[in-house]
Amino acid sequence: MASSTAFLLPLLFAAASLLSSSAANFHQSTDITWGDGRAQILNNGDLLSLSLDRASGSGFRSRNEYLYGKIDMQIKLVPGNSAGTVTAYYLRSEGSAWDEIDFEFLGNLSGDPYTVHTNVFSQGKGNREQQFHLWFDPTADFHTYSILWNPQRIVFYVDGTPIREFKNQESIGVAFPKNQPMRLQSSLWNADDWATRGGLVKTDWTQSPFTASYRNFNENACIWSSGQSSCGSNSSPTSDDKSWFSQELDSDSQGKMNWVQKNYMIYNYCTDVKRFPQGLPPECNATA
Numbered sequence: 001m002a003s004s005t006a007f008l009l010p011l012l013f014a015a016a017s018l019l020s021s022s023a024a025n026f027h028q029s030t031d032i033t034w035g036d037g038r039a040q041i042l043n044n045g046d047l048l049s050l051s052l053d054r055a056s057g058s059g060f061r062s063r064n065e066y067l068y069g070k071i072d073m074q075i076k077l078v079p080g081n082s083a084g085t086v087t088a089y090y091l092r093s094e095g096s097a098w099d100e101i102d103f104e105f106l107g108n109l110s111g112d113p114y115t116v117h118t119n120v121f122s123q124g125k126g127n128r129e130q131q132f133h134l135w136f137d138p139t140a141d142f143h144t145y146s147i148l149w150n151p152q153r154i155v156f157y158v159d160g161t162p163i164r165e166f167k168n169q170e171s172i173g174v175a176f177p178k179n180q181p182m183r184l185q186s187s188l189w190n191a192d193d194w195a196t197r198g199g200l201v202k203t204d205w206t207q208s209p210f211t212a213s214y215r216n217f218n219e220n221a222c223i224w225s226s227g228q229s230s231c232g233s234n235s236s237p238t239s240d241d242k243s244w245f246s247q248e249l250d251s252d253s254q255g256k257m258n259w260v261q262k263n264y265m266i267y268n269y270c271t272d273v274k275r276f277p278q279g280l281p282p283e284c285n286a287t288a
């Protein structure tokens with residue numbers, strides 16, 4: 001019995017290490033980019049916190065760059081009176097004609113809902129905002145916010161529920177992020193000139209420091225390094241667990257997204273005809 005136990009223990013430890021590796025350690029996977037000590041990696045790398053006070057906010061980014069991927073992060077947003085604060089969580093490339101896939105969480109007065117602001121930039125051009133309220137208190141506990149980016153579509157998820165899909169519609173002249181590798185970035189900063197009710201509600205600095213917390217960062221992606229993708233020359237994954245590369249919304253997921261958009265969407269650029277007097281962007285009228 002003892003000999004069989006001795007044989008099984010290494011297997012059990014190996015299995016445990018495989019399971020734990022699904023969530024990246026912040027010490028190994030991220031770099032603090034700014035904040036002069038206001039960003040901290042805690043709990044042996046399992047937790048990261050960003051803070052904002054009157055002097056400065058803070059931020060971090062992934063060490064890896066990605067060219068397509070499924071990125072998950074659990075975030076607990078700034079509690080209490082968070083009006084004027086923005087917690088940004090996004091993928092972004094370098095350069096003046098950058099690509100970007102945005103979650104921005106706009107704080108609010110205590111008891112009022114957070115606004116989840118989403119946007120997609122292609123070659124430096126955005127103006128594709130959709131905004132939502134959440135159906136839970138995002139400050140009471142951690143919730144999972146995910147970005148799916150593959151050659152066919154970009155999908156924003158909250159706790160596994162899709163809230164927005166941006167399809168690749170290059171066939172009708174809509175630019176789509178596909179050539180520029182992006183890093184995950186996140187920051188907590190003061191935006192009381194615009195974030196809450198168009199800047200009418202200012203940050204209450206007596207409530208600072210404001211803090212957002214992060215855990216369970218998972219990067220299931222094609223890693224870009226030295227001009228090459230880990231998925232090969234055609235950026236198509238060949239290994240297991242890459243179903244995200246061809247993932248699309250099935251009827252159940254489409255129904256969930258429709259429910260969110262019907263009940264919790266508060267702004268959609270595709271219905272803002274005053275903003276686009278020359279006509280809505282082409283993707284807004286496409287049925288594909």
